[in-house]
Amino acid sequence: MLLLGTVLALRVDAGLAWDGQRLLRGAQALGELAVRNASAVQELVLHMPARDEAARVAAVNDFFNQRIGFRSDHELYGVSDYWASPMETLARGAGDCEDFAIAKYFTLVASGVSQKKLRMVYVRAMDMGLAVPHMVLAYYPTPEADPWVLDNLVPGLRAASARPDLTPVFSFNAEAIWEGVGGSPVKGSATERLSRWASVLRKAREEGF
Numbered sequence: 001m002l003l004l005g006t007v008l009a010l011r012v013d014a015g016l017a018w019d020g021q022r023l024l025r026g027a028q029a030l031g032e033l034a035v036r037n038a039s040a041v042q043e044l045v046l047h048m049p050a051r052d053e054a055a056r057v058a059a060v061n062d063f064f065n066q067r068i069g070f071r072s073d074h075e076l077y078g079v080s081d082y083w084a085s086p087m088e089t090l091a092r093g094a095g096d097c098e099d100f101a102i103a104k105y106f107t108l109v110a111s112g113v114s115q116k117k118l119r120m121v122y123v124r125a126m127d128m129g130l131a132v133p134h135m136v137l138a139y140y141p142t143p144e145a146d147p148w149v150l151d152n153l154v155p156g157l158r159a160a161s162a163r164p165d166l167t168p169v170f171s172f173n174a175e176a177i178w179e180g181v182g183g184s185p186v187k188g189s190a191t192e193r194l195s196r197w198a199s200v201l202r203k204a205r206e207e208g209f
Contacts, residue, residue: 018045018110022208026087034091037067041090041107048111057139058157060107061150068103069094070152083196085203100152101137102200105173106209108139117141119171120197121181125153126165138171138181147181174201 020042027038044063048056071094073082086103089095095103101120109115117140125134138147138160148157149166160166160181168180176185177194 019208020045023087026207027090030087030091033093034087037090037093038087040067041086045107045110053113054141056111056113057108057148057150060104060111061157062155063107064100064103065152065155067093068100068152070096070100072096081196083200085200085207086209087203087207097135097152101135101150102204104137104150106204110209113139115174119147119173119178119181121149121166121171122169123166124169125167131167134166136166143183172197 023038023042024035027034040063044059048059051059068089071092073079073096076082076084076092076094076096083102084092084095084099086106089099089103098120105115105118105120108118119138119140121136121138123134123136124131126132134153136152137150139150139157140147146159146161149160149163150157151163154163171178171181172194178185
């Protein structure tokens with residue numbers, strides 16, 4: 001297993017700021033589906049302040065699980081592994097597990113949830129007796145809490161302790177990278193996989209997230 005490290009290039013979250021109008025302008029160049037989905041995200045985020053944080057997390061999870069279809073990277077982009085930005089996923093109305101988790105992450109940040117409470121988690125998921133690679137988003141209500149798992153394959157929210165079918169390999173957000181879901185970030189150099197995350201962070205900023 002590759003050892004993952006903290007990436008200075010990922011420390012761009014201080015510049016992230018929700019700009020719904022920029023999102024809509026970008027969507028107009030990508031077609032009707034992009035405009036519909038971007039408008040729906042904007043509406044979702046605009047109505048978030050009235051909700052408590054737990055309700056925000058549940059609403060965003062349900063929104064993407066119900067609105068976005070699952071399709072492989074090969075079908076959508078013609079490559080075996082591609083991490084789409086939120087707008088790319090909205091424009092296609094489809095994505096794979098990484099794309100679901102990425103879109104949820106940035107929409108929750110736009111709605112006011114701290115990035116410190118969110119981690120993208122690469123896991124091995126048991127499927128018919130086989131361990132397959134999968135990505136989910138984890139939400140930590142408090143630093144020491146049993147995180148909630150936002151999964152495109154399982155409706156609703158469940159605590160990580162209630163998902164024995166998932167084995168964490170590494171986790172990350174815009175600040176750091178952890179081996180598994182441990183409490184202390186791992187130090188070291190970035191990997192090619194996390195350079196994709198840095199690219200997604202840059203694209204999301206340009207899109208208005």
